[in-house]
Amino acid sequence: MNDVQYKEVEDIVSLLMNDYNKKRFIDSMTIFHQPDHDKVVEICHKLLRIFFPGFYRDEVYKIFNMRHTLSALIEDVMYNMQKQVGIALRNDQKYADASEEEVRGQAKVITMQFFERIPEMRTYIDTDVQATYDGDPAASGKDEIVLSYPGLLAVTIYRMAHVLFELKVPLIPRMMTEYAHSQTGIDINPGxxxxxxxxxxxxxxxxxxxxxxxxxxxxxxxxxxxxxxxxxxxxxxxxxxxxxxxxxxxxxxxxxxxxxxxxxxxxxxxxxxxxxxxxxxxxxxxxxxxxxxxxxxxxxxxxxxxxxxxxxx
Known part of the structure; x- marks a missing residue:
């Protein structure tokens, strides 16, 4: 970068730093108090593999034993969900002054409660697949519905998000359903x-x-x-x-x-x-x-x- 380019960049940096100092909401620098969008999307994708074990695959997991594969996948999702939930909880006034240990502890409790409810969520999703198959004469089979129907994808992610909403997790449920919205054009509020x-x-x-x-x-x-x-x-x-x-x-x-x-x-x-x-x-x-x-x-x-x-x- 030559001297002219360097000066131009520094001038713009100074301009923006002065703009950030206006202390508006959009000037907030507390980036570590917001969940990571990419991680939330990644959690959605990995949960889909847990919800539909025969339809979504990940080449990262080379273990062919189902129990071992599921164990590795759950451990991965639990770790990332607990971390993101802990970050999100800081946006709840209830946890604004809580210690890191208290927040991590609550995030772990919420994550465990979510995973314990996966069989319940899958029961609902199974009925959604059945209703879609029964109601759409164009469907050649349930596998086509799981792999290609945007309605089922949006509803499945909604059902994940709704449980987190019921567990009073800030931000993340809406991030999940808005990701589904961006992929399908279907906007279901997690509430x-x-x-x-x-x-x-x-x-x-x-x-x-x-x-x-x-x-x-x-x-x-x-x-x-x-x-x-x-x-x-x-x-x-x-x-x-x-x-x-x-x-x-x-x-x-x-x-x-x-x-x-x-x-x-x-x-x-x-x-x-x-x-x-x-x-x-x-x-x-x-x-x-x-x-x-x-x-x-x-x-x-x-x-x-x-x-x-x-x-x-």
Missing amino acids: ARIGKYFMIDHGTGIVIGATTEIGDHVKVYQGVTLGALSTSAGQKLHGVKRHPTIEDYVTIYSGASVLGGKTVIGNHSIIGSNVFVTSSIKPNSRVTIQNRNVDGSGDDQCAGQDGSWFSTK
């Missing part, structure tokens, strides 16, 4: 409560808010929003039930928006495409937008299977 046999078909553009409650045997298609009526009150709404409740055996088709904490979609109901629901729906209901008939003739018109006409323009 949402989702029952068994949950199916997401196609998935892109789905949003499921933090206080959403979803029962068993629910199917959701692409572009669905389970959201809040308004967030204008900002942080005053934190912790308030502001997202809908979806009861058992409900199907919500593409583009539908179901909004509001008091909105309950009764069991065995169907919410049609592109509808906007802001009040409760009784069980066994069907909510749709009435089809508009388009009359006409000519080369730019096509007949539907039911004899109706629609425009190709």
